[in-house]
Amino acid sequence: MRRHARAVRAQGLFDEVLEGSWKEEPSLRQLLRLARFRDVTVVPLFVSEGYFTGTVIPRELGFEWRGPVPPGGLTAVIDGHRVHYTRPYGVHPDMAEVIAARAAEVCGEWDPARTALVVLGHGTGRDRQSQQAIEQAAAALRGRGRFAEVQALYLDQAPRVDDWAALTRAPDVVIVPFFASEGWHTQDTIPHDLGLTGAVTEFPELPGGPRRVFYSRPVGTHPAVTRVIVRLVEDSLDAPLSPEEPAWRAAGAALLRASSGEAGLAVGELQVTPLPDGRCDLRSQVDAGRTDLTTVALSDLSAWTGRTADGTHRPIRTQRSLPRGWWAEVETSELRAALHAVYPAVLEEAYAWENGTLPVIPWTDTAERQSGLYAAVRRASPAQVAQARHKTCASCLRTPLWAGEPLSATFLTGDPQALPCPEACTLLVAAVREELGSHQETPAQGEVTHV
Template sequence: MYRYAELLRSRGLFDEVVEGYWKEEPSLRQVLRTCRYTDVTIIPMFISEGYFTETVIPREMGLGHQGPVPREGVARTLGGRTVRYTLPYGVHPAMTDVILERAREVLPDADGEDTALIIIGHGTTRNENSNKIVHQNAALLRERGVFSEVHALFLDEEPKVTGWREKVRASRVVMVPFFASEGWHTLETIPEDLGLEGTVTVFPGPEDGQDAPGLEQTVYYGKPVGTHPAVADVIVQLAEEARGASVTGGDRAQDHRAAWDALTALADQGLRMGEILIRPQGGLYELRHALDEGRSSETLVTLVTPEGLRDHTRLTEAGEHRPVHTLRNLRRGWRAVMNASDLQRAVHLLYPAVVEEGYACHTHALRSTPWPTTARRQTGIYAKVQKATPEQVEHVAQDVCGGCLKTRVWAGHRLPQTFFSGVPGAIPCAEACTFLVAEIREEVAGKRGQSGGHSH
């Protein structure tokens, strides 16, 4: 996600590129507030259609849509913004060429007479659309005749990839994972289940007297399609197809502008916000951990880009990932020096949505979402949280939220002042985060703590 967002920013085709997440910050519920402009296109970074693209993302972003997304996408007006929602990038027709590129990377001289292609999908029984795109791409590549055979095989449904030797007759076999990113499945599950020894693996034919699959076959294992640089081009095409000819774009959202103008004015005077300190410094701004105030700059790691700051602070001192940025575990020992144009992005990466929501609270315009509303919205495996008692919710929240800077406004806690009025740690939490929802689900199921601890 980071890599594609940075690549798209560098092309300058959009006024801004913002990432949003299901289990990180900014969350799907927050991310529209962080958008500077009033014309927004949402691209689901998923490899196929399914439960998340058809139910979770539209629901969490308030799109008022559920079910299959039409080819032209969905358009809504939300809070003064024109918001378009597209199909996931993985179902775009251009992905067929991306699969072919991945195959040619590992076997440049692929010959249709003796080379088979296997497209490996995840598969699921929960949504039939999940595997549809894998079968479609297999059919399209079969028609092109580049390979003697093209098969769509899966990890979790039939036909399974573990039975590939019973299906494939070619002596050379290219396997391309139709996955969004490098991860557990592409790096461990698939290689281990199939006995792959790296990019190239030779499977010998049967010896005399042995009942084994046929001829000797060589497997060429490619990288997942979702990490190919051409995916950025697919994203651009989706955005362009969604925009339509009548939209001009470029208008700034007034509430967003007011929040950041107020933040910049405070930064010009020196500001403490959460665990960070922002001070003007000769036309630039210096950011550092508030506990490092007074330390010599020579003793700190100096960071000069918002992305460098993000990468340095996304882990705790112990090297653990920080999906919730307002937990009181921001690592120390750094300073970031930013110009005025980079300050906003740097603060956004440190504390996503905090400026927008903090300013709304400061101006008495923040709308909080009570727990019962959040619970009723949950579906799938999270629907179980609707059965949680108020006592269970409070018990888990005290534990999970105890290390967070935010005040649970959604639970009725008052926050009469914010960091905009000089109280550094006064940051509102307008709605229970996904981590808390997950922990309450575990509590209701009686499984909380059984895996050695919770998310925090």
Template sequence: MSIAPKPRSALLIVGHGSTQNPDSSAPYFEHAEQIRRRGLFAEVHCCFWKEEPSMREASYLFDSDEIYVVPDFISEGYFTQDVIPRELQLSGPTTVLRGKTFHYCLPVGVHPSMTDLILRRAKEVAPDADPAATTLIITGHGTGFNKNSTKAIHDQVALIAASGAGYAAVVAAFMEEAPFIADWDQLALTPNVVVVPFFISDGLHSYQDIPVLLGIETEIGPAASQREVFRHNPHSLRGKSLFYSSAIGTEPLIADVILDLIGDFDISHKITNEPVATIFPQSVEPLTSSQKLLHAIANGVHRIGEIEIGIVVSNDRLELNDQITKPTTETSDSNQRFSLCHAADVALRDANGAPGLTTYAGPGAAREIAAYAEDGTYRFLHAQRNLRRGWLLCLDTVEDLRLALDQFYPACVGLWLAQQDASLEVEHLRDKLQRQSGMYQRVRSLSNEALQELVPLTCSSAVPCARHLLWQVDADTPLLPSAASHRRGLPDDVPAAAAIPLLCREACNHWVAECLAAAKAAKSATPVSQ
């Protein structure tokens, strides 16, 4: 299905993400970029459960008043029916919130094309295996929180078994519920076994957990990208030939699936192509966030976190040898081009030819630059003060600049602009913890004293984060003085008026994970009553 352009609407792709592996979020950004290039929406962004920007920060990414939300998840289950609606504050298929209309679409994994994608992936990984002598195993996570979490996989098993694909058997298996993927050789009676992970991304599960459960690996390895696990098929294990594929969601055609789901939503809910738009007289039409950013730069803003913003003085397309200057009120043309570099590399940037700096172009490169620190550590929190040096990013428009900054410091420009116009909503820690569910609901039991102790440990020591904490324990309980609570999200070497502050409107999900660990430790330390 092809959908008509929606120039007044935006698309939000929601993913799971990971604090341990950047490949977990890679497909979501790829799907977003594919759709962005087609020019169908005014804006296209991603948000995550485990990464930044969080779902509660997502609305600060958008100017559009109408936003289509597509869960880039594999099933209708715990996350799509409980977590995402809760975090985005959605009350049904269409929700109006703070002047914006959100349309909540079905998850990617329930689309009919998933069957063909699974069969294609199975054929790619085992092209010479006779289907009649092969068992196809579709594997997923499994969870006790929502029975629908496994329904999509069971549905695919039934569809493929009835499709005439010719496999001797098609079975479902899971990591955390029966039938278990660790028992794959007992589930398959054939000499050949093909395992296709029914996940959106190749991350922690498909690189590490499942290979160990299958016996391909003997222990969980490092968290970085491990695509080698897919390059040694077949594996001779337990008397069988085992073929292991990458996750189904890495297929480029998922972008088309996302668009189909939006088209299906419009048909099902009788949504017209053009939303009812607010009409402003030409003189009072509000500025877009990119225009506000441009205005701020023209008035001297040139720093955000560890990044220096430069304006390129050139009448042509940005080139490496163009002169780069600090922003001034004389450089406010909407056709300006921009550069970004590490603040410690400004002297190299300004030298002829930018010696020692690797040049990148376009906002997509920002994610690559920001992913790892100098020592190879994955920067799952982007406000950590360990951004690597040695790069120069060239950007042709202020819109590209905004996209790049949202990769370096997710949603921070939008949070800052919202703070300026007094529309920024802060959520205190106790409110954040009280809405947690599933295995995280035990964090509600932590005392205020325990939470106060976690602030400097989580925000300063374990993962040094530069954001300004706007939240308290609750509305009546401010944070105790500490290095974390005293931060203002601003660099020390430039005036405050010259920098965009890094703001923290609520505790991140890494914080919640640390609370869970503390709650478990507290329970373990509690003596059992005799």
């Protein structure tokens, strides 16, 4: 997700490129609060349509829509923003060429008469819609005569990839995973279950004769996907763009004022110190005065602070686990981006709280909004919610306003530990569900929950 966002950002086509996730920060619920402009286009980084693209993401963004997204996407006015929501990139017609490009990386100049292509999807019995993108891409490539045969096969439904030798006839077979990213399936289970030993595997003793299998990287990590994302955005911009959000600029000005004093600004576990040359020094507060720190560029700051000292992933950045041993020096104009890289959305939420415009969503409303397997949290008792909150929130710097805890100031007005939390996060929702003893909700079709 971040790699595609950087590539889109580098093209300079848009004034702002944001990233959001369902179970990480910044969350989908925070996205509009972060937006500088009132016109926002959201592209789900999914390889297919399904429950998440048709229900979860629209719901979390504030759309009333539920179900398959129309070909032209959705548009609604939400919290003063005009929001455009597109279909996932995996259903775009250009993805057929991305599959062919992945095949070319491992197979080179193949003989169309002797080469079969397998487009490999995850598959699910829960949503027929999830396999349509794979079927459409396979059909498009099948009609171009570039392969002797093109098959759409799956991990968890028929026709299964385990049967590739019986379902294809060509001596050379190229398998391209139609997955959004590298992961457990593409790197471990698929090669192991199929007996693949690398990019090319020889099978000299199959019933139909010797065969070669070429195994590519997943389609979602190919650089050409960036062009597909841009196309989706450009196709959705059919009206004059809306102006800048005044509160966005005002929040940035408040940050500069708060950090301009000689002592700088403390935010959670982070210390921001103004330098004589007009730049700012950022580091963990416990590293004050150290000169043996690793220099981290602004572009790497989010990834660097996204893990603890022992390498554990930090989906909620405001937990008391900010890694030590680094420092970043940024221009004053970059301070907001740097703070966002360390603590996403805390500036916008603190500014809104200071000005009485931050909506606080009580737990009952958050629970009522859940669907699918997470709808079970609606019946959680106050004791179960409290137990889940203790496990999830005890190490978080944020003050849970949604639970009724008071907050008289924020880090913008002198209290570095005062970070407002207006709504229970998805990790807490998952923790409440665990307290109920239910099974975890899992994405269909190998989806990843990024936009």
